[in-house]
Ligand code: KG4
């Protein structure tokens with residue numbers, strides 16, 4: 001079965017065609033980054049207007065790249081939550097219209113779960129292998145930072161999440177403070193390579209570092225507001241030359257990535273998870289990938305880090321996850337709504353063994 005995926009939850013208009021949940025036939029992304037760069041963040045109404053302009057050509061391009069027509073599509077999967085409401089509405093209205101016109105099923109997709117599924121695209125054997133479970137997922141994007149435990153029967157729960165900013169948001173805000181543009185993650189990744197990560201002693205929130213005890217209920221939670229404020233004060237009223245800027249960036253990135261890795265490893269150890277996956281836009285970060293590789297090896301676990309094109313927002317992860325719901329008959333109807341917030345009860349994930 002071939003699923004057309006549509007993604008419009010934030011600032012990427014994306015469409016992809018995926019066969020049987022894993023075989024990515026096309027993956028088209030139209031980014032609005034340049035449009036929002038001047039504002040230092042995504043403006044929902046502007047994003048919606050751009051989605052409206054781009055959605056039809058992007059879907060047509062995805063079908064053409066897959067050398068298919070809409071008549072070959074078995075179902076349409078569309079991100080319906082969480083995300084920016086005006087942006088989500090465009091993709092949903094388009095998907096509903098297309099599904100109704102074609103008389104094919106519509107499947108609403110949780111973007112957070114789609115990011116997790118992005119790690120497994122093209123890896124059906126890992127999902128089918130009982131020894132992979134329980135799986136630990138570190139979800140790190142511009143909107144979310146969470147640790148999720150996935151059991152072989154598909155039950156999943158969020159062990160911890162951020163109490164304030166998401167990791168990507170912390171990077172984007174730091175870039176704004178330093179005048180590096182939007183989005184901050186990729187530019188921080190690049191500049192950090194030339195700096196000294198030990199130059200500034202930035203706080204590691206909710207880790208116990210610095211002698212501040214962590215309450216047991218926050219063992220797997222994150223907080224990035226402290227490191228952001230520390231950066232703000234460290235550079236306030238200073239003119240940084242290129243080398244000191246690189247040092248500040250490298251130290252900041254190190255503080256964020258170290259916390260992500262240390263919390264993920266604590267959870268992996270506590271729950272004896274043989275497989276750890278890392279997904280979402282921040283999972284593109286080269287330092288995070290190095291640290292995750294080193295620390296999972298040290299713990300004797302397996303790391304699954306998706307290729308960067310399936311880490312940042314894309315519709316292949318949406319179409320792939322959609323197929324798993326479709327084969328179980330879990331489809332939606334035209335009354336389906338959109339939601340801005342993540343529902344913390346993740347339901348049963350359809351891609352586990354079951
Ligand atoms: O998953 P994503 O594309 O969108 C959301 O669902 O939020 O993630 C976007 C986030 C942004 O905050 C961006 O700065 C970050 O991912 N990002 C990176 C890198 N590439 C993108 N962060 C660190 N290093 C990167 N190389």
Ligand code: ZN
Pocket residue numbers: 111115141142280281312313
């Ligand atoms: Zn995303």
